[in-house]
Every structure is written in C-alpha cells, then in structure tokens.
Amino acid sequence: MASAHLFFTCLITCSMFLSHAANQKVTLSLYYDSLSTNCSTFIVKNLAKIFDDDLITILNLRLVPWGDAYANKSNNNTTFCQNGPDECKLNSLEACAIDVMQDVNKHFALIYCIEFLAIEGRHKEWETCFSSLGLPQKPILDCYNSSNATKLEQTYGNETMHLNPPLKFVPWVVLNNQPIGNDYENFAAYVCKAYRGNIVPTACQSVHLKQKTE
Ligand SMILES: *[C@@H]1O[C@H](CO)[C@@H](O)[C@H](O)[C@H]1NC(C)=O
Numbered sequence: 040m041a042s043a044h045l046f047f048t049c050l051i052t053c054s055m056f057l058s059h060a061a062n063q064k065v066t067l068s069l070y071y072d073s074l075s076t077n078c079s080t081f082i083v084k085n086l087a088k089i090f091d092d093d094l095i096t097i098l099n100l101r102l103v104p105w106g107d108a109y110a111n112k113s114n115n116n117t118t119f120c121q122n123g124p125d126e127c128k129l130n131s132l133e134a135c136a137i138d139v140m141q142d143v144n145k146h147f148a149l150i151y152c153i154e155f156l157a158i159e160g161r162h163k164e165w166e167t168c169f170s171s172l173g174l175p176q177k178p179i180l181d182c183y184n185s186s187n188a189t190k191l192e193q194t195y196g197n198e199t200m201h202l203n204p205p206l207k208f209v210p211w212v213v214l215n216n217q218p219i220g221n222d223y224e225n226f227a228a229y230v231c232k233a234y235r236g237n238i239v240p241t242a243c244q245s246v247h248l249k250q251k252t253e
Pocket residue numbers: 077208209
C-alpha cells in the first residue's frame with residue numbers, strides 16, 4: 040500500500056516536475072541547407088557536441104532543412120536550391136527523416152551521417168547511412184518518394200521565409216525566436232544564458248567557467 044501511495048504521489052509530482060522542466064527547455068531552431076559547407080561543418084563539428092555533453096537535456100532541437108532555397112510558383116512550384124538539385128533532394132530526405140523518426144537522437148544521427156559525407160564530397164553515398172546506423176530505410180524513402188516530402192518542404196520553406204527577423208545567411212541559429220547571427224559557433228553559451236531552469240547541465244557549468252577565466 041505504502042509503495043503504491045508513493046508511486047502515485049510520484050506519478051503526479053514527478054510528472055509535474057518533468058513537464059515543468061520540459062517547459063524550461065530552450066528551443067534551438069537551425070535553418071540550414073543540406074549541401075552548404077558552412078552548414079555541414081556547423082552540424083558535424085559544433086552542433087553534434089550537444090549529444091556528447093549534456094546540453095541536449097535542456098534543448099528542444101528543431102532542424103529545418105530549407106535554408107536559402109526558394110520556390111518558383113510560376114514554374115509548377117519547383118524548388119531551387121543554392122547548391123543544386125542534389126541539395127533539394129537531400130533537404131527533402133532530411134525533412135522525411137525528421138518526420139518519420141521523431142526521436143531527435145535518431146534523426147540527428149542520420150542527418151549527421153549525411154552531412155559528414157557532404158563535407159567529404161561523398162553526399163551521393165547517403166544511402167549507406169541507413170545500414171551504417173542500423174536505421175530503417177523504407178519508411179523514410181516511402182516519405183521521400185511521396186507527396187509528403189513536398190508538403191514537409193513547403194511547410195519548412197514557409198516557416199523560413201516568414202522568419203522575423205529574416206534569415207540573412209545559413210546556418211541560421213534561432214534560440215527561443217531570437218537569432219544569434221554570426222556568432223553561431225558559440226551557440227552553447229547563448230543556450231546556457233537563455234536557460235531558466237534550476238538543473239544546470241554540466242555543459243553550462245563549463246561554459247560559465249570559461250567566461251569567468253577568460
Ligand atoms: C562561410 O563562413 C565563412 C566564415 O564565417 C564566411 O566567410 C563565408 O562567407 C561563408 N560562406 C558562405 C557560402 O556563406
């Protein structure tokens with residue numbers, strides 16, 4: 040009985056605590072192009088670190104693969120991408136990965152793999168990422184080959200084109216609706232500054248230390 044009581048008390052208070060903590064997360068939206076070198080480098084060299092330390096615990100990470108692309112409405116709504124048609128394809132594929140695998144650990148792993156190949160000039164080998172990561176290829180390709188991919192990209196394009204303040208370049212990092220502009224490589228310090236929760240992650244303790252000693 041006592042343990043059942045404890046269980047239900049925890050069910051209520053712990054879930055309140057967890058949802059409170061979830062509300063205090065900082066939303067980081069990354070607007071990017073799949074084949075822009077600066078975007079690939081940012082994802083692989085900088086952003087991926089949030090999964091190595093514990094910064095991800097205070098982040099709601101949103102990846103928005105559209106970047107500088109634009110739709111030409113008078114030409115059957117064709118999308119043009121800064122780095123060519125392969126970029127449009129990979130933007131769609133990454134949009135499908137996010138839609139099909141809602142778990143950020145999984146879709147980030149796939150996107151990281153593709154962007155890593157892109158840095159090495161091997162983006163055409165993107166299909167190898169599914170087998171190397173053990174992620175299911177079929178549901179993502181089904182999305183990619185369906186009108187869902189077009190819809191997802193239209194939604195991302197619309198969101199990107201309505202940004203206020205507007206996107207100036209990629210990668211464009213927005214924290215709780217505030218863009219951080221040129222200083223995007225230092226995003227972790229901005230995340231820690233924007234965070235209002237009590238449970239300070241280790242990643243933020245070291246960021247504060249760095250600021251103090253520098
Ligand atoms: C990539 O970043 C560098 C350094 O910030 C910048 O000088 C360059 O213009 C950027 N390239 C593109 C294509 O935006």
